[in-house]
Amino acid sequence: MAPNSNSKSNIKASSSSQFLNVTFPIMDDDDFQDYPSPSFSTASKTSSHPPRLKPHSSTTLRPSEKLKKQKPINPGKENRLFHETEEADLDCGLDSIEPTLDLLIPKGDSDYSHSNTLVESKLLNPCEEEREKICDEEFYEGSSQLDVLLKLCADVDEQGNDNAMDYSEGKCVVLICCPICGADISGLSDDLRQIHTNECLDLVEGPTEVAATNDGRGAYQCPGQVLDDSPIKSARKVVDVSPVVEWLRNLGLAKYEEIFVRQEIDWDALQCLTEEVSIVFILAFCDATPLQLHSHQSLRTMTFQAMWSLIVLCLIAPNVSRGVTDETKLGTNKLITDYFSGPLSRKKRGGITTNGQNNIKMEIKSSNINHMVIRHWIVIVLFISFLQDAFKYLRRDCSHWFLTHFHLDHYQGLTRSFGHGMIYCSSITAKLVNLKIGIPWDKIQVLPLNQKTNIAGIDVTCFDANHCPGAIIILFEPPNGKPVLHTGDFRFCEDLAKLSILQACPIHTLILDTTYCDPQYDFPKQEAIIQFVIDAIQAEAFNPKTLFLIGSYTIGKERVFVEVAKALRKKVYVTAAKLRILECLGLQQEDMQWFTLNEQESHIHIVPMWSIASFKRMKHMSIQYMGRFSLIVAFSPTGWSFGKGKKSTGRRWQKGTIIRYEVPYSEHSSFTELKEFVKFISPVNIIPSVNNHGPDSQNSMVSQLLA
DNA sequence: GCGATCAGAT
């Protein structure tokens, strides 16, 4: 598909099965310049030509429906408070990249490692029996909300689809198609599939020897596809691993020799890898023996990218065997961190409990590792070179870090001592990262809004996410690749739909904030909630000894108390620490005047959300304010206060002299807004970045968005 | 002692 055409949507939705077809960036010949010798010294090396990989046959679940693009739409207007316009020059020298990878993810399981293991073992070695199982509703339950989203774009494409998946009876048929001729090779064994694909390749590209030249010049390039196939090629030529061995020894990495030799990683393959990619490759590859997450907690807090990487990790290895062992040693459990952090990897603590489903151990059967795997490892590695909000999980080996906004769950792991490259973020986030974490400015690169910036060969454009101040949506446009839009946390609004860059760009993969991806979350616009708060304060204020508390996070929800202050013409009290943060947010001077550090000056106090989360805590506060205030009225602005059975603009709870309002003020998109946004973007694939609504649908989210 | 990191709690 032409990258710049306003393409029709190809969303494939399913109510009974889930397929993820993700396209990752891979190195393009043209972008790959001079790469003298693999080393750990500098990042901007280039190579004369990358080795090439054959396309692999993909295991594909496809829906029978193809969905049509409908854009743009005009959702309801929403006011914005925060903007930023700072610009920055960005110029990095890394190469761009673009492989493809088909992922398949089941749902209906509370544990990612388990489910992914299932997928990996079942789908990458899809014998008939297993394939049936995968499609069984035991694994894929009924439709999820994401289905609903996907179906929004469900104008059936008249062109049809030969590789369609039949949903008609709630089942799907897994088809494995030759990536070259498109023939159904499901019935063939792995080996026969490989042979088939190789033969097809030979037909189109001629003798292997021609393509397998060291510099790759004159090699066949699959039309419309950038392929990198040296590992597979190397299977059919004499592989000279000696320079690689020498290189490893020089780097003090001799212990990895055996693996490199076994994998027939030759000089060509190595040259594909940039500095950080090489490191990750080594670490990831060599450490990838057992794959297991040691607790559900880790999964809960796992950011999308880390999870995505995990999914990829699980799915990339068709040769990874799965062994369910009852006696899985807890000490051998691995976090995703362990695959990437290498020497920095933390020591695991003992006594970690896992449930039965966690007791899945994956081992790489070294004898089975084939070249496809190598390519996939490269794929992962290249992709995680661009990480968003995954500081917690991936510590090294990555030079480009994207922080969408300054909320703890996104910058977790980012510390003062961060030294693994450049952090890209908005100017507001940059200020906060500097102020609160102490990251020096030379490690922060401010990205301008609504303006293309080339980072490491990839065009990156940021847009205001209408989440908290400084939150951005990031559009990645790899050269010759398919655009990926990462929403971060966001609330869709008309301003987003108006962006010409977004309108013009055919998004292939949408990484979507699915926090409220459920029809029950159809909360009102922010303005309505703010008005409600103002009205409630006025209504409760008949008692002059009333203290009003408004909950807020480190950043976010500022609009609530700014608008309240303006409307009531009353100053609001904030702590000095809070004011320092507010000063970073680019608020208008006229708004800033409503804050006071003098607690006595105001009966409206801005407090951390957790401090008004329970009546117990508020009771404690009321005791402290005894005498001065006789009534406490607190406002908890959160989207979760809207949902099943909670359909009002605000719910009022009272316990004695303490009143608590739960108001559904959300900085995430409502279900309706998500629908509008998906319609507007009409992506080919959707990857949810948030997993909620219970363990079952967590996986279903992930799975069903990938269609 | 302090920073980093985790589990668990709200």
Add this chain to the structure above:
DNA sequence: CACATCTGATCGC
């Protein structure tokens, strides 16, 4: 539930 955070325990420098 868990938006996003806090707390306390532990580990390593």
